[in-house]
Amino acid sequence: MTSQADPQATTASPRAPLVIAGLLFAVLAAIPLLSELWGGAWLTSLAVRAMILAIVAISLDLLMGHGGMVSFGHSAFVAIGAYACGIMLTEGVYEMALILPVAIAAAGLFALASGAICLRTSGVSFIMITLAFGQMVYFALGSLAQYGADDGLTLWSGPDFLGTRWLNSDMGVYITVFAVLLGTWALVHRIVQSRFGRVLRAARQNPTRVASMGYSVFRYRLTAYVIAGIIAAIAGVLWATHAAFVSPSLGAWQRSGDLIVMVVLGGMATRNGALVGALFFILIEETLSAITHDWRLIFGPLLVLIALYARGGLVGLLDRIRGPA
């Protein structure tokens, strides 16, 4: 993880990523209209799922791609956010303006505590210690007998939004998730381009040198870890709102593995890589499973081929197709 070239350098022209992102967001914005024509609620529900995963994937890319911290426990933060929402709804707190701060605080504190321990290690050790914390969250949530234990928790009523029923309508959820995705996409880019982001990226390539320039690599990484955890928890709150159901499996290691695959698939540390990866992952899963029940027989080899031949993931592939730099 230390010996790879900076993918930032391969971006062909600065405007192309914006065009791709513009197209993707335009398609996502048009989906509620399209689903009126055909597909119905199924299509919007699929798009909401894809967008929530994209939010998480973008936050993971901040860690993995830009920070060089490959977290194998990122789905734990999604689960923490989802359970914060689920538990408060079950206990009779319906106001999102109360739920969201609690979810953010819970995830932020957990990220601060576990991150401070995890960041003592690096490389493969970091992958495994984040896995360990992820598994601890997973098993802890499974032991909450009063909140459904392993079977999960069905949420009979959705949260209020500043006293309105906005988040109880499909359209309200769709617009909210879309807005959060757009905000996350823009925010993470801003973070990466900021002075903070430059220190973070420099520390990925050469932590010793950054430290010798007087920066505390640990503090920068921990801050990024907390930010990414909080974004994932917000996605978790959205997930609970959308699915009206939370279960410990949200935080299972397989979900964390899927997230890593999405980011690598799309292309790490690029403007749109995580977004493209998450949307592609869900799209291909749905399309192939519509064609054949055994879609994994196609998807598996496809991942192998992308890993072998498409360095820099799908976004890297796009760059090369448009013309060698």
Next chain:
Amino acid sequence: MSTTLILIQILNGLQLGVILFLIAAGLTLVFGVMGFINLAHGVQYMLGAYLAVALYGLTGSFLAALVLALPLALLLGLVLEFLVFRHLYDRDHLSQVLATFGVILFLNQLMKVIFGPASLSVPPPAFLDFSFTLVDGLLYPAYRVALIVAGLLVAVGLWLVITRTRVGMLIRAGATNPDMVSALGVNVRRLFLVVFGFGAMLAGFAGVMAAPIFSVEPGMGDNLLIVAFVVIIIGGAGSIRGAFVAALLVGLVDTLGRTLVTDGLRLIMDPSSANQIGPAIASMLIYVLMALVLFWRPEGLFAAKVSR
């Protein structure tokens, strides 16, 4: 909690430990020598179990199935190495994760297509189909004892190969400093192939031996793979000795924890909350153990790599 019950739990723990060791041995060498993260190693365990099912169906004999399954498991490992893995050795870890994840999806689904989604099983060989009487009325199946013995024999054999033969010397050297071994004129690619095939065969062996005890189903290797990674992190990447000690440790902690934690909690809290929290804490134990090892000794208990 009677001593007999603890004895049974210890035997169960050793049994899990032995299976974990057989999987982790190949994994730790592949990871330690080649620096290759092979998520698909758990699939090789699953293939071994399915080979046992298929070959038992053909021959009607567990021993014949075992003998035939080993070279086939080796062959499947070599085919995977040739088709996919050898193109990934000099790539970054995340490309390896992506590709081997794809291999898992493919092979899990392939087994589901060939054998169906239901879980299958293989009866243990007839001459082991009896039980030892531990103490008055408590029985322990002979096959499970045989599995522990077989695993320990393999561990001894592996230790002899690693410490007493030329190949073993090269593997140890490769785990410590692969660049130096290559510079000394050893064909590292061929060494990788040997290690890989050997590791696949050991995982396949674990799968065959596990087939009569655990249910044979698609994805059966996935959760064990994660625990096997825990084992090699605790033991230290590239170290067979570390993998052995850590595998038994993890097997015992996980198995004993499941009974002892709940019983221990009953002493300090009311039984219903103990029953509720106990299993969760027990499941966390091995991860807490790994986190502690990583925190205090990031290179593992028996690190093979020299610090570079």
